[in-house]
Amino acid sequence: MLTESQVRQFHEEGYLFLPETFSPTEVSILKSEAEAIYRQQRPEVWREKSGAPRTAFAAHLYNEAHGLLARHPRMIRPVEHLFGEPVYMHQYKINAKASFTGDVWQWHQDYGTWARDDGMPEPRAMNIAVFLDEVMPINGPLMLVPRSHTHGVLAAGHDTSTTSYPLWTLDEPTVTKLVEEGGIVAPTGKPGGLLLFHGNLVHGSAGNITPYPRKIVYLTLNAVSNFIRKPTRPEWIAHTDFRPIVPGDADALTRYAEGFRQAAE
Numbered sequence: 001m002l003t004e005s006q007v008r009q010f011h012e013e014g015y016l017f018l019p020e021t022f023s024p025t026e027v028s029i030l031k032s033e034a035e036a037i038y039r040q041q042r043p044e045v046w047r048e049k050s051g052a053p054r055t056a057f058a059a060h061l062y063n064e065a066h067g068l069l070a071r072h073p074r075m076i077r078p079v080e081h082l083f084g085e086p087v088y089m090h091q092y093k094i095n096a097k098a099s100f101t102g103d104v105w106q107w108h109q110d111y112g113t114w115a116r117d118d119g120m121p122e123p124r125a126m127n128i129a130v131f132l133d134e135v136m137p138i139n140g141p142l143m144l145v146p147r148s149h150t151h152g153v154l155a156a157g158h159d160t161s162t163t164s165y166p167l168w169t170l171d172e173p174t175v176t177k178l179v180e181e182g183g184i185v186a187p188t189g190k191p192g193g194l195l196l197f198h199g200n201l202v203h204g205s206a207g208n209i210t211p212y213p214r215k216i217v218y219l220t221l222n223a224v225s226n227f228i229r230k231p232t233r234p235e236w237i238a239h240t241d242f243r244p245i246v247p248g249d250a251d252a253l254t255r256y257a258e259g260f261r262q263a264a265e
């Protein structure tokens with residue numbers, strides 16, 4: 001559960017970083033399964049213009065290890081605590097930021113997309129990221145503009161050409177002004193780090209030209225009463241199963257990873 005000062009930090013800064021929250025055993029299975037998913041040809045695996053994987057949507061529905069992460073109490077409980085009600089999965093994705101070819105994510109707010117494309121009433125959905133690789137200053141870390149979540153939904157343009165994935169992005173004067181006020185942070189650290197950030201927090205990332213991939217899983221947990229009213233995107237991008245998530249056992253992912261390892265020996 002989050003402490004009072006962590007809750008305060010989340011509300012003031014718009015994010016909270018908890019380094020090394022998942023163990024090496026838990027992360028190793030999530031990471032090897034992510035790599036196997038990227039090798040599959042399926043519509044949920046979105047690719048860069050180069051053909052390298054960009055993101056794999058809805059992996060919690062077709063991969064057991066990711067299914068366990070999606071209902072892990074370490075993910076679900078803090079968000080229930082912050083929202084004061086049960087949550088359901090609005091989106092689940094594993095972003096690759098592949099070595100050498102991982103492309104940029106332009107500056108944006110996620111709630112801008114959830115409101116415009118999915119008809120989500122309020123910014124009461126939370127992004128939670130789990131680092132599957134080491135996130136370094138050099139391999140395209142996620143960059144956040146602290147306190148930018150206090151500005152509500154900002155004007156954005158629909159960028160359908162810069163990258164392979166359409167996104168509502170912010171213009172340079174807007175980002176410049178917000179950065180003058182809040183600066184930019186890029187949480188880095190070992191695999192297993194956990195990052196929570198507000199749906200209106202401005203964020204983005206640069207390309208990765210290093211040999212080090214930077215995989216991050218992102219869950220978007222939405223308060224059940226805030227279910228989306230006007231879905232326009234495929235079900236596997238913006239889910240319409242609004243049933244509350246029932247958290248599983250805290251050690252289920254570890255047991256699964258150990259069983260997997262023994263079977264391979």
Ligand code: SIN
Pocket residue numbers: 095105141142203204205216218
């Ligand atoms: C996102 O904003 O959805 C992803 C950004 C990233 O992984 O760099």
Ligand code: MN
Pocket residue numbers: 108109110203
């Ligand atoms: Mn985003």
